[in-house]
């Protein structure tokens with residue numbers, strides 16, 4: 001199924017598994033492309049000090065400065081917000097073209113059997129890690145037992161009815177009725193679905209004996225290949241602006257939320273962040289170590305999406321950066337092009353931990369008691385399933401929390417104590433969302449990397 005014209009650097013990384021499966025001649029191997037460096041070549045000029053300074057340090061400085069400015073100046077610093085919005089807009093601008101083009105080329109060049117095998121493993125690992133993450137959240141919540149005095153609850157919190165969407169609707173919604181609408185509404189799962197079958201269609205054209213059809217298929221691959229490459233170049237350029245965008249985004253969050261993280265809400269925040277840290281160290285670290293992959297090497301490329309997710313609070317928005325990291329980690333394009341956009345939508349470990357902790361906070365606050373083991377089981381199932389079909393956008397986790405609460409008999413009804421406790425969580429949602437999104441994105445990369453390694457398809461040269 002490999003159109004010979006696919007000549008991207010990644011194509012040389014096609015694995016023996018695939019070649020065997022296809023029994024076809026190998027794609028022409030072009031010159032070895034070096035693993036991309038995050039830094040631009042040494043620049044000269046007025047801003048050379050900026051461009052030549054390590055990007056990670058620049059971003060970290062932006063992060064710390066942003067937090068300080070937000071805390072010190074409070075709302076007076078809010079004029080800075082458009083600089084953060086600029087960064088988010090730039091990333092979102094290329095999100096759909098990058099998902100679409102990389103997926104089409106990926107699907108057009110992979111053997112469907114391999115796609116199926118890799119796909120099933122990745123989706124299973126996504127679900128298992130998410131379910132485990134809810135468990136981690138429930139443990140953290142049970143240890144810290146956060147709660148608030150009912151008297152301090154926000155009055156008149158707007159209640160929201162949790163949307164009860166049957167699972168059949170969630171699954172049917174993966175199929176777009178209009179691809180244009182799916183792209184415009186940024187419904188990632190629908191775009192993934194269409195791009196995959198479109199790519200598979202192209203690969204059939206490329207294999208055709210009819211010269212006209214073959215040329216048409218091959219031409220389409222070359223076109224989408226070109227678009228994908230241009231998008232990657234754009235990501236590298238946009239990341240040069242990341243330090244300033246990060247500073248502004250963090251300053252905005254701290255200016256608006258900083259003072260709210262007090263008392264009981266601080267306990268919720270600590271419990272969530274300890275849960276996030278536990279998951280990164282033990283679950284992700286463990287998965288990498290078991291698969292004999294260096295944690296340090298992994299984070300050398302995973303740090304950019306981690307930080308970008310932290311400040312943008314959007315897995316979808318971070319996708320261009322995550323995809324660039326996947327490429328640099330030696331994952332073949334036909335895998336990362338499919339698994340990372342999918343992960344951004346269905347794999348949300350950070351969100352799962354947050355659900356566990358916050359559900360306990362709300363239960364402790366409203367009923368004064370923790371959940372029973374049975375209720376915890378229901379929370380694990382609901383939170384894991386709720387993550388499928390929920391977009392990786394800021395605040396999506398808070399909507400999912402409504403469904404989880406509903407499933408254990410704590411519906412958010414206007415004026416109720418549950419609504420008040422929920423409103424308190426919403427007050428600090430931006431801060432909790434930063435950590436959970438960073439984790440969501442890292443989880444996508446870890447799962448994809450270890451499954452790729454397990455199938456013998458990871459380019460180990462990138463790890464030397």
Ligand code: ASP
Pocket residue numbers: 313314315316348350351391392393394395396397398433436437440
């Ligand atoms: N912001 C998260 C993400 O984009 C989703 C959430 O709100 O939990 O992955």
